[in-house]
Amino acid sequence: MKLTSYWLDTSTPAGDFRSTPVPERVDVAIVGAGFTGLAAALEIAAAGGSVAVFDTHTVGWGASGRNGGMATTGLAIGLGSAIKRYGLDTALSMFTEYNHAIDSIEDLVRAHSIDCDFERTGKMTLAMNDKQYQGMVQTRDLLAKHLDHHVDVVPRSQIRDEIGSDFYAGAMVDPAGAGVHVGWFVHGLAAAAVRAGATICEDSEVVTMDRLPDGRHRLATVRGVVEADDVLVATSGYTGALTPWLQRRTVPVGSFIVVTEPLGDEAARLALPHRRQAADNKMLTYYFRLIGDRMLFGGRARFSLSSPNSDLKSAEILKDALAQVFPHLAGSRIDYTWGGLVDISMDRMVHAGVRDGVHYSLGYSGHGVQMATYMGRQLGLKLAGKDYRNVWAGLSYPAVPGHFGPPWFLPFVGAGAKVLDRLGVVV
Template sequence: MKTIPYWIETAGAFPDRSGKPLTEDTDLVVVGAGLTGLSTALHSARKGARVTLVEKGQIGSGASARNGGMANLGFTIGVRQAIRRYGLERAREIYNSYGEAVDTVERLVNEESIDCQFRRVGRLGLASRPAHFESKKAQQRDLAKYFGHETTLIGRSELRSEIGSDAYHGGLLDPFSAALHVGRFVRGMAEACERTGVEIHERNAAIGVRRTATGRFEVQTERGVIRAGQVMMATDAYTDKNFPWLRRQQVCVGSFIIVTEPLGEELARDIIPKARLLVDSNKVCHYFRLTPDNRLLFGGRARFAPSDPTSDKKSGQVLFREMCEIFPQLSRTKIEYVWGGSVGFAMDRIVHAGQSEDGVYYSMGYAGHGVQMATHMGHVMAEVMDGHPEVSPVRDIAPPRIPLYNGTAWFLPFAGAYYKTLDRIR
């Protein structure tokens, strides 16, 4: 099994953007060249800003090319929970931003002619237990009543038209969610940045930011200092110990993916006839889809340990067993790719974006919705930094503090065991 993400290996060659001389003075430094950073840089440069983008690895080497390639509508909290927390109008604004985020991805694909096989195939939320299907019914009613979002309920007797498995008890279909090849999208966004004048420096980590007496910033990188009027942190779950204030605002959970060998058209259509994006209702959930070349991509929280080659392979074995429980017809199928990554969650499970006390901007905590929300929040933060804070759907909503937490999530194995137990008994 290859431990490189399928999306990276099949995206085509990425140029080496390391080793270039640094511009010493610029308008904006963006730290992190995933989708948040690329989108922030692109939209800021379109406004005429001089932008320098620094990345400690390679473009897209973090979560942006380590995901399922799903751009899904909807956030990860319940409709009524959101209304209790924020009030109806604000909850609706936040919810709508998740739909606008998919539109943002589609707009950029079209504007920049990015060949990433973007398709609105729809997302089917699968009920893992009979009681979960009853929850899907309530969710459908609430989405329509409070947010005006229409979905389609699919009973168990009809489910075979959507998935070649008897493991589930129905589902809720959102038709507007989209699939895309995220490796090609990341590569296309980087190329769009450079066409717009963004200076990209790979393998050059930012190791500190200091605000000077003049109000400007000095960004210390491994290859020198850059002075800038503004700084945007776009590192999310890959924030390192050089920026502890940002690490403490979220918990990073491991997520792992396997990709099969090509299945052929007949078998691919047997398991997912309409090429939907599929996500089950377990607390430790599975998500899966067909790739453009008819492989099955199957992901989940197989382990809560950080990603490394050893844990990735162990997670691959767990995921293969779980995949075969859902699709017994794949029991003899070869797994060709396995990889892991980190997903950033704030304790309230919504996106957070704004400014730190010393004026550094940030956006983080996508909670598994990063393909579309990272891209969208890059656009939003470009507007915020241009003097329009009102455009942010999460303005003035600070991430909740996590008691006794210093950025190292020692408690995750215990939380994982707890949620897996709940999945077995509920």
């Protein structure tokens, strides 16, 4: 079993940027070479700006190279909860932004010929009980009434048309959801950004960031110093002491994945006949999809941070969970396991704005394949002086009480989530 991301193991980097010289001066310096940072760099460079992206590690080392590759519709919180919090119009416009975000990935893939198995096989949300299923029926009706967006609901009696499992009480299928090979996608974004003129510096942790008297910024990396008119922080679940204000607003939660051996076409088809991008409605969600005839199965198996030891323990838990959901896959060998950090915000909403002259976008709360790419593009447009969209701009951005460094409270959050799951509560 490989303790590495299947995506990064089966794709080729756009280049080796570990010794690219740190430029002395750029229009925009970006911290973090994931979807947010690279998509922003592409827009800025395409508009003629000088831009450099710095990463402590390599392109896609963070969540962007470690996720489930599911570019799905809908907010991290349910539509009903969003309507209660923000009112109908705002909630609907936030919901719609995720559809735009998936379209934006499709655009990028086409425009830059990024060969990354983008496929619109649909998103499937799975209900744990009848109450959750009834919530899906209401969501379907709301979407049809207010947005003319059509999703199907699948009752328990017909669930076998969608999934080879009796574990769930029903499902909602949204055809707009898509899957992508995120290794090829993140490397393709990096290649497109470099072709447009962006500089990428890997092995280049930004250790300090200071404001100069003229309003510009000086960033000291471990490989050199750069001055920039503007800065974008795109560090997601890896946000650290460089930006304490953002760190206090971001809970880094470990999410873990296993990928099976090739199962053969028949076993794969039996599991997910329409190759949907699936996730259930638990707080400690299971999410799964096919990659070719392998099954990718992920979850917040344990409320801990990712490490080799933690990833191995999570693999055991996920192997049991896979067998619980798909009994016919119980004996399947696990070929890959890894984990990564998801950036959860207090309100589980995206936060994109500017603080002390530093731009940021994070808080994707497990829904960043599409939204990180999209918001990266939007902030890139903004920094290039063009029209852009930011439906998250008006949200207040609360700090996590008591959170000043490593997240000591995760086990307690995990215990709370387990209780909510036992009660069948959707938050």
